[in-house]
Amino acid sequence: MADVQALDEVVEFTSGLIRLDTTNRGGGDCRERPAAEYAAERLAGAGLEPLMLERTGGRTNVVARIEGTDPGADALLVHGHLDVVPAEAAEWSVHPFSGEIRDGVVWGRGAVDMKNMDAMILAVVRSWAREGVRPRRDLVIAFTADEEASAEDGSGFLADEHAELFEGCTEGISESGAFTFHDGAGRQIYPIAAGERGTGWLRLTARGRAGHGSKVNNENAVTRLAAAVTRIGEHEWPLRLTPTVHAALTELAALYGIDPDFRDVDRLLEKLGPAAELVEATVRNSANPTMLDAGYKVNVVPGEAVAHVDGRYLPGGEEEFAATLDRLTGPDVDWEFAHREVALQAPVDAPLFGRMRDAVKEFAPEGHVVPYCMSGGTDAKQFSRLGITGYGFAPLRLPEGFDYQALFHGVDERVPVEALHFGVRVLDRFLRTA
Numbered sequence: 001m002a003d004v005q006a007l008d009e010v011v012e013f014t015s016g017l018i019r020l021d022t023t024n025r026g027g028g029d030c031r032e033r034p035a036a037e038y039a040a041e042r043l044a045g046a047g048l049e050p051l052m053l054e055r056t057g058g059r060t061n062v063v064a065r066i067e068g069t070d071p072g073a074d075a076l077l078v079h080g081h082l083d084v085v086p087a088e089a090a091e092w093s094v095h096p097f098s099g100e101i102r103d104g105v106v107w108g109r110g111a112v113d114m115k116n117m118d119a120m121i122l123a124v125v126r127s128w129a130r131e132g133v134r135p136r137r138d139l140v141i142a143f144t145a146d147e148e149a150s151a152e153d154g155s156g157f158l159a160d161e162h163a164e165l166f167e168g169c170t171e172g173i174s175e176s177g178a179f180t181f182h183d184g185a186g187r188q189i190y191p192i193a194a195g196e197r198g199t200g201w202l203r204l205t206a207r208g209r210a211g212h213g214s215k216v217n218n219e220n221a222v223t224r225l226a227a228a229v230t231r232i233g234e235h236e237w238p239l240r241l242t243p244t245v246h247a248a249l250t251e252l253a254a255l256y257g258i259d260p261d262f263r264d265v266d267r268l269l270e271k272l273g274p275a276a277e278l279v280e281a282t283v284r285n286s287a288n289p290t291m292l293d294a295g296y297k298v299n300v301v302p303g304e305a306v307a308h309v310d311g312r313y314l315p316g317g318e319e320e321f322a323a324t325l326d327r328l329t330g331p332d333v334d335w336e337f338a339h340r341e342v343a344l345q346a347p348v349d350a351p352l353f354g355r356m357r358d359a360v361k362e363f364a365p366e367g368h369v370v371p372y373c374m375s376g377g378t379d380a381k382q383f384s385r386l387g388i389t390g391y392g393f394a395p396l397r398l399p400e401g402f403d404y405q406a407l408f409h410g411v412d413e414r415v416p417v418e419a420l421h422f423g424v425r426v427l428d429r430f431l432r433t434a
């Protein structure tokens with residue numbers, strides 16, 4: 001059981017990490033090193049020998065290994081990223097990098113994504129050093145740079161250049177799971193992520209005939225692009241149930257006493273009410289047009305027009321996604337992947353999933369654990385190249401009215417001290433026996 005010092009330290013570390021501004025603006029504009037040093041010092045304080053690894057100066061990753069008691073067991077990767085998305089101070093009630101603790105709540109950018117989990121990992125590992133606890137499996141602890149952009153300086157670099165540090169790791173846990181989802185009718189659901197949609201950021205290029213804006217032009221690149229963008233934006237993607245989403249719907253239907261009729265999933269989602277939010281973004285692929293770029297003068301038809309689309313595909317859905325884009329863009333518009341990341345699928349019947357479920361239930365007996373698929377992506381995508389199956393498990397018990405999903409990358413990101421204490425207890429319980 002996590003000791004009192006661990007409960008104090010998780011709060012201190014969450015606040016301390018928030019105060020180290022690791023804003024990732026993309027394009028290499030970020031410096032995680034101070035946060036990496038902060039984490040490494042605390043791991044060293046627990047008797048570990050953390051390695052500091054950089055592909056680019058200042059973009060520091062930290063990796064340490066804790067030896068388990070069962071030499072025959074596979075290792076488990078426990079990872080958290082150190083960077084955060086930007087925060088506009090003028091919009092916030094407190095300064096986003098103050099790490100202020102007010103009325104039992106820790107405020108600041110990274111409070112839920114994901115300096116909270118980084119702090120929980122540190123607090124648990126240090127409490128084990130004090131109590132002489134060793135986990136069953138080898139644990140590889142990794143704090144990464146660059147998750148909020150390309151991961152090239154973070155998990156991508158670690159997977160490509162330092163695979164040896166992850167030897168024996170078959171499974172991993174990280175952000176975006178095991179938080180309290182309140183359904184508004186008194187039920188508390190703890191979704192644990194067992195999959196991620198893939199990312200396909202697309203660049204569309206329409207070509208046509210440049211010319212004077214007053215002349216007839218039926219090869220107008222802007223018109224062609226606009227038509228393709230409209231077809232993509234209005235496309236109704238067909239329903240596709242992956243094993244994780246199927247399991248999620250089955251468990252949610254059971255929880256609500258609904259007959260899980262998979263012939264009419266839209267109707268089933270309707271019946272689930274607010275809980276449908278946990279699955280509705282992952283029952284199909286999606287493609288949202290997000291950027292347009294064309295022209296330079298109102299009376300000149302440009303020869304080229306460009307658009308960007310944020311596409312996401314389900315595990316197993318990438319081929320269908322690409323074929324659909326070919327059809328929707330048509331002959332006059334080319335498209336390519338500007339950035340592409342794999343989709344992930346993790347088994348929900350793995351023993352590890354059961355252990356995560358048990359750990360949550362021990363400290364939140366009123367909670368209902370269900371698997372879910374993340375609509376976006378995490379570092380688990382990069383680590384999957386090493387054969388590591390990733391789950392989203394960063395436990396937090398949140399009071400009603402605390403909208404976790406809205407706080408993610410949101411204004412006034414914050415986390416209750418009680419939620420951090422719960423997280424430490426659950427993580428401690430889980431990691432000992434994982």
Ligand SMILES: [Zn+2]
Nearest residue numbers: 081113114175
């Ligand atoms: Zn994150």
